[in-house]
Amino acid sequence: MSGPPDEFAWIARGLAPLAEGAAEAFGLIDDAAAIPSRPGFDLIVSKDAIVEGVHFLPTDPPDLIARKLLRVNLSDLAAKGADPYGYFLAIAWPANYGWPEREAFARGLAEDQARFGLKLFGGDTVATPGPLTASLTIFGWTPAERMVRRAGARPGDVILATGTIGDGYLGLLSAKGLSVGNSYIQAEWLADRYRLPRPRLGLRQALRDHAHAALDVSDGLIADADKLARASGVGLEIDLDRMPLSEPAAAWLARAADRTAALVELATGGDDYEIVCAVSPEDAPALLAAATEAGIALAPIGSAHAGAGVRVSVAGREVKVARAGYVHT
């Protein structure tokens, strides 16, 4: 088949297989999906949009764009302690996305929806004279009133971060072909971390059980810590020396002329999709044990106190951060 695919052919061939077995979706031939009530549970809903040239590179392969779109939304579910359930997708295709690109996009969705256990429930597909633009509305479940919120951190809480921070930022530079001074293999590893976030779903049950508050880090560790502080009405201290770093990020940091500035760069770069959470000192060991059990690194990086704002320190000294993380506007 040549020429740009029409909407109906694309839905039937590309998308309908992603809804197979989901009674909610009516085979994608209806105007809407119907989600039956699940007494005792709340439906957790989040919606993120991505634009070519803003959230991903024009050179990124379509299957990885699709997987990133799904994963940035799954990262929200993970931070909220929710079990993945389903999603709606709206895509605006530029004319240069023909069948091969669209099928690669669907293949990426198929791979990750199988991996993370959710199905396509519906959406819309349209044409655009502009860049590829897509939004995904994701659905998950928590037991009633058990969503882990941003508001809830308390003075005295320990602040922890999953995985490693700064790889998404260095990965974006690498993916753009800008050398960060690392070996080719490390640069590829970093670019992969930028293109494919790791939603920390393995921690969701433990977050529900123990965390007072949580959110995922998309705009940068400091910017997102600030959101948690504001929502909870507390102040946070973040010690950048305790920020967990990957081997490539640590190697990059070791070469930096100004270590403090480099740490701030990693803490404000964004695209981490790690989870920052607040837990009482009493519950921290149980959360750390659950993370170990799930194979997810979890490191204390600071604490909450009565007050406001985020105080950032390096080597015991306060560091002024002029611009708290990259802000997607």
Added chain:
Amino acid sequence: MSGPPDEFAWIARGLAPLAEGAAEAFGLIDDAAAIPSRPGFDLIVSKDAIVEGVHFLPTDPPDLIARKLLRVNLSDLAAKGADPYGYFLAIAWPANYGWPEREAFARGLAEDQARFGLKLFGGDTVATPGPLTASLTIFGWTPAERMVRRAGARPGDVILATGTIGDGYLGLLSAKGLSVGNSYIQAEWLADRYRLPRPRLGLRQALRDHAHAALDVSDGLIADADKLARASGVGLEIDLDRMPLSEPAAAWLARAADRTAALVELATGGDDYEIVCAVSPEDAPALLAAATEAGIALAPIGSAHAGAGVRVSVAGREVKVARAGYVHT
């Protein structure tokens, strides 16, 4: 404030008021919304996207773009027999949409969400180097398993259409400044019909009570009748002489050199956002009475029979329609 608004300022000032009073939305400061279970009800979800230059004109005022976006989604809820509940919004703003345009957009949402009884639950706002692109995920309720589906029309059913057909098509021409030969007042009326669909929510209870199947007409009467026929596994006969027309559309038709071609044009133009439904002959009077009660015009335009496809007739003769309605791709 000058310059393009940042995401957080825009959410706090423009969007948070739209979520006021909705406990689900946590004041838009969290990563997700939480929808409590409502035993005995299904959550009906639909998602439509719009792109500047494809679904609306670059000259359309931002408040009307917002209201159209909300209304095309409400039209889906109406056709499914669902009660409006809430929505998620993703918007990609071009750089030339500053505070005044965004505030007009929010004002349009505020006006129509109050009119139709729903609230903003969450979403995402991003920048784009391309045209204004937005998607809306809408939520409604029906009693459990009572969503009016596309699949369900039966041989012998009467096919009916709400309102009038073809105004959206003539309105698009008028909005583009192309004369359709009508008076200035009629041209303005038609353009308004293009810019502001009328979701037929007043009919939702009656559709749930009586209709075997329904959908809303966005791609064109014939194209959408074809979708209903396919989903239901029946054939449809549509008599274009019975297609309900507004006074401006009837005036336009009266001047047409080829009446049959003009009728087909109106039936394939799209952007109607009227409801086409199938009902048994026994139940048709009750549905018609409910429509009268709700102040919504409802006219029989054909019938369903065993078979497949849509047979279109004018003056008792079959008309071949080469292209079954404008297809948004």
